[in-house]
Amino acid sequence: MNKKTQVTSANFMLHGGDYNPDQWLDYPEILADDIRLMKVANTNTFSIGIFAWSALEPTEGHYQFEWLDQIFENITSIGGRVILATPSGARPAWMSEKYPEVLRVDAYRRKQLHGGRHNHCFSSAIYREKTQQMNRLLVERYGNHPSLLMWHISNEYGGECHCDHCQEAFREWLRVKYLDNLKALNHAWWGPFWSHTISDWSQIESPSPIGESMVHGLNLDWRRFVTDQTIGFYENEIVPLRELTPDIPITTNFMADTFDLIPFQSLDYSKFSKHLDVISWDAYPAWHNDWESTANLAMKVGFINDLYRSLKQQPFLLMESTPSGVNWHPVNKAKRPGMHLLSAMQMVAHGSDSILYFQWRKSRGSSEKFHGAVVDHDNNSNNRVFQDVARVGDTLENLSEVVGTNRQADVAILYDWESNWALNDAQGFGMETKQYPQTLQEHYRYFWEQDIPVDVITKEEKFDSYRLLIVPMLYLMSEETIERLKSYVANGGHLVMSYLSGIVNEHDLTYLGGWHQSLQDIFGLEPKETDTYYPTDENVVIFQGHAYTVKDYATVISAKGAKVEAIYQKDFYAETAAVTSHSYQEGKAYYIGARIEASFQRDFYSQLVSDLQLEPVWKVKHEEGVSVQAREDLTNYYMFVMNFTEQKQSIEFESTVYDMKSNEELNRQQELTPYEVLIVRRPK
Ligand code: GAL
Numbered sequence: 001m002n003k004k005t006q007v008t009s010a011n012f013m014l015h016g017g018d019y020n021p022d023q024w025l026d027y028p029e030i031l032a033d034d035i036r037l038m039k040v041a042n043t044n045t046f047s048i049g050i051f052a053w054s055a056l057e058p059t060e061g062h063y064q065f066e067w068l069d070q071i072f073e074n075i076t077s078i079g080g081r082v083i084l085a086t087p088s089g090a091r092p093a094w095m096s097e098k099y100p101e102v103l104r105v106d107a108y109r110r111k112q113l114h115g116g117r118h119n120h121c122f123s124s125a126i127y128r129e130k131t132q133q134m135n136r137l138l139v140e141r142y143g144n145h146p147s148l149l150m151w152h153i154s155n156e157y158g159g160e161c162h163c164d165h166c167q168e169a170f171r172e173w174l175r176v177k178y179l180d181n182l183k184a185l186n187h188a189w190w191g192p193f194w195s196h197t198i199s200d201w202s203q204i205e206s207p208s209p210i211g212e213s214m215v216h217g218l219n220l221d222w223r224r225f226v227t228d229q230t231i232g233f234y235e236n237e238i239v240p241l242r243e244l245t246p247d248i249p250i251t252t253n254f255m256a257d258t259f260d261l262i263p264f265q266s267l268d269y270s271k272f273s274k275h276l277d278v279i280s281w282d283a284y285p286a287w288h289n290d291w292e293s294t295a296n297l298a299m300k301v302g303f304i305n306d307l308y309r310s311l312k313q314q315p316f317l318l319m320e321s322t323p324s325g326v327n328w329h330p331v332n333k334a335k336r337p338g339m340h341l342l343s344a345m346q347m348v349a350h351g352s353d354s355i356l357y358f359q360w361r362k363s364r365g366s367s368e369k370f371h372g373a374v375v376d377h378d379n380n381s382n383n384r385v386f387q388d389v390a391r392v393g394d395t396l397e398n399l400s401e402v403v404g405t406n407r408q409a410d411v412a413i414l415y416d417w418e419s420n421w422a423l424n425d426a427q428g429f430g431m432e433t434k435q436y437p438q439t440l441q442e443h444y445r446y447f448w449e450q451d452i453p454v455d456v457i458t459k460e461e462k463f464d465s466y467r468l469l470i471v472p473m474l475y476l477m478s479e480e481t482i483e484r485l486k487s488y489v490a491n492g493g494h495l496v497m498s499y500l501s502g503i504v505n506e507h508d509l510t511y512l513g514g515w516h517q518s519l520q521d522i523f524g525l526e527p528k529e530t531d532t533y534y535p536t537d538e539n540v541v542i543f544q545g546h547a548y549t550v551k552d553y554a555t556v557i558s559a560k561g562a563k564v565e566a567i568y569q570k571d572f573y574a575e576t577a578a579v580t581s582h583s584y585q586e587g588k589a590y591y592i593g594a595r596i597e598a599s600f601q602r603d604f605y606s607q608l609v610s611d612l613q614l615e616p617v618w619k620v621k622h623e624e625g626v627s628v629q630a631r632e633d634l635t636n637y638y639m640f641v642m643n644f645t646e647q648k649q650s651i652e653f654e655s656t657v658y659d660m661k662s663n664e665e666l667n668r669q670q671e672l673t674p675y676e677v678l679i680v681r682r683p684k
Pocket of ligand 1: 155156282284320326327358368371
């Protein structure tokens with residue numbers, strides 16, 4: 001884990017971003033300015049061609065690559081590198097006109113008109129053929145270009161199509177999955193419910209609001225199919241690239257869901273990540289919003305970073321971010337002074353080897369003309385945003401040593417896309433309060449506050465290397481996952497699980513005969529029922545003599561050998577177990593039966609961390625709102641001390657550290673101004 005993994009051939013931090021010269025081909029003076037300004041901004045890497053299909057193939061079969069040749073040369077002339085995109089994220093109008101099958105059909109079965117982007121049918125044979133053809137031309141022309149650093153496949157894959165081709169593909173996917181056995185499908189989908197038994201494959205339709213699907217097995221399989229079909233489309237795109245440039249890494253830009261900063265919901269990235277060489281993602285947190293503290297938002301960004309980094313256990317890339325505001329939040333606020341460097345360094349601290357932006361130059365027209373960019377409409381390098389970008393570039397130049405370094409964690413939190421889908425589909429519990437990703441972030445919070453590194457892993461990962469594995473609200477659990485968790489504990493692992501875990505199997509069918517026996521063995525208890533609260537309902541649990549408030553969910557537990565750690569104070573289950581622990585073979589398993597306020601997580605985990613001696617490895621004393629994150633190689637920790645508060649903060653290093661820029665030993669006591677970040681090296 002301490003060894004370096006360089007994810008691209010660049011041994012420097014990438015700085016730059018989405019560059020759309022295809023919007024400016026009639027403005028040669030602007031294109032010339034771009035190249036001049038790129039140097040001034042200390043940038044070195046540009047993603048090009050993302051939405052350039054109509055500039056590359058203005059009419060069918062007539063190609064124009066000369067402009068792109070020139071852009072390659074321009075970037076090369078300043079020693080820059082190119083991340084070349086395949087343009088399938090948006091297609092030219094001629095294609096939609098001539099081959100309407102490339103257009104998506106929505107869940108209401110309405111055929112979409114040409115417009116927008118990210119709206120093609122993933123099953124369309126024609127669109128697959130056209131993209132592969134275009135990608136082959138791109139790789140033939142630029143595959144050997146010395147400045148080509150990486151492939152950027154399409155853009156932010158997402159969404160779904162319900163056209164006839166997709167219906168057929170879905171049926172075929174199901175036949176493969178259920179081995180052509182309709183009985184097995186009907187069983188998995190609990191067919192007889194509301195007479196949904198299917199007597200022929202042709203009756204299967206994707207879920208739709210018109211004829212709402214209450215068949216949870218169908219909904220779950222549809223989501224799995226959409227992920228597989230998207231991956232299939234992507235795999236088709238990369239055929240010529242793998243063939244002609246096997247050594248050029250491939251990525252596609254992942255997302256978070258909305259500005260709320262939870263993992264992207266509609267595709268199972270744990271599956272998709274297996275097909276990529278490098279994980280990259282687009283981060284647009286709403287800094288300075290009016291509903292949460294800066295530190296709270298920073299914690300959520302940290303969580304996603306740790307999830308996406310853990311997908312491949314190697315550095316990732318920040319593929320897009322804004323140097324200032326965006327154009328699609330409800331309020332598009334500019335970053336306050338200091339925030340740009342701080343937010344950029346937070347990404348690097350968690351494992352990013354790049355700071356890339358959307359966009360290099362603000363577009364002149366259409367919907368993104370007011371989206372933050374490095375170069376504004378003033379075409380000037382003297383404004384605040386440009387200067388902030390140049391400063392980030394300058395800082396990154398001192399961080400080449402950090403490229404390829406990773407992080408090592410003894411603690412893991414398990415995130416599962418499928419379980420989230422199934423839980424959201426479940427009609428029961430509190431319809432608004434399930435909040436699975438947010439709940440995981442609540443558990444992550446303590447470790448983020450204490451500077452204890454965490455991997456956010458998926459269920460396919462190995463558990464054994466972690467001292468502590470936290471599995472809140474894992475509603476859907478296959479027998480296989482249950483058995484893996486059991487052997488994790490049996491072999492000495494410490495497992496924390498919560499209410500609403502282990503309720504359904506991989507078909508979204510409930511387990512029969514009570515909680516799964518293996519879970520009962522591990523935890524020494526059985527959850528009997530889960531009480532759901534109105535927003536005004538509350539309970540209280542007492543843990544180690546302190547009272548904590550319970551909201552939303554409380555599970556009534558029948559302890560069968562488990563030690564009771566906390567008890568409820570109210571209601572018909574007053575005086576019964578709310579939190580338990582249980583030794584199982586070599587390990588120990590903790591069950592948190594209720595949704596308890598944050599201070600409980602703090603006290604509970606702080607006890608556990610001290611029992612397991614999982615002290616923060618980076619050892620910096622600080623107050624709340626300062627985060628210390630680090631990357632490491634064999635000899636050094638590279639520590640980022642970040643002040644996510646609007647106040648000055650005093651910090652103290654507990655060992656000798658050196659400034660990354662000057663290499664000079666630093667005074668152990670330091671004062672950070674609001675939003676300041678200090679980057680230091682601590683020899684191991
Ligand atoms: C991303 C997208 C970019 C740009 C950006 C604006 O989701 O990939 O093309 O639209 O949002 O924030």
